[in-house]
Amino acid sequence: MSAPILRRLSDLRSLSAQWRGEGARVAVVPTMGALHEGHLSLVRAARAGADRVIVTIFVNPRQFDNPDDLAGYPRTEERDASLLAPFAVDAIYAPGPDEVYPGGFATTVSVAGLTDRLCGAHRPGHFDGVTTVVAKLFNQTQAELAYFGEKDFQQLAVVRRMARDLDIAVDIIGCPTVREADGLALSSRNQRLTGAARAAAPALYAALRGAGRTIESGLPVAGALDKARAAILSGGFEAVDYVELCAADSLVPLDRLDRPARLLAAAHLAGVRLIDNIALSQA
16 A cells, blocks of 8 residues: 655644554654665665654755766655555645745754765765754654664764754664665666666676775775776776775774775766665774
8 A cells, every 4th residue: 555645744643643643653654765675675774663654855956066966866756655555555645836945944963073984075064954854854753763874874973963963862773785786886877877888887896896805804904995096097086085994883994904994986877876884893
């Protein structure tokens, strides 16, 4: 059965208040639509962990630093609703921009430190847009649980810091990255890859895995990162924004593997920016 699609905040709040009044645990899965199996894995986890599940579909204009990127982002609400139907989600919240950012809206939620590097250094204002809309969605849904994918690992860390700093009573749960058979991390942006670009895209994950094995074997980190950048470019990517080893908890850069870490990368392929990361641990 298809879930009701809510457009107005007042309807969402009324439904959420009713559920919470009945003692139900409410979960939210924030998305920008163009759903794929990665999103559905989050819905599956939310369905298992909560009594009521809200999936939000909102292409947030404030987190796009490139107007062409915003204009080209896939919008597939009817298909998304069909994909969600088998999971019996309780509501789809799909507001318009004016519902989220009404006239006179003048507030930005910003997290310092964690947003200064990696994607934050290459996409000015992006994380301010993310934290602003996610803070609003947490407040609007009043969810106790929120599910995010680990593919956007920096985003997950930033959202956790924001919720902690603002005392938002929500438990943020990170879920493993879902991949195609050839290793490519599932992403809505993959829909924009040409056939040739799609064939080249797994080079990003392959380069991370190669560098990860090198680093975990105890060889120098700097050399492994350099080889990963070269492998990504030789694999068909036009440019590499970064390949970095960072502490898993704080995202501070590491020059040796002396704690749980993440190896993160972002690169451009046929005009599409792809990101990925893998977990590394000490031997």
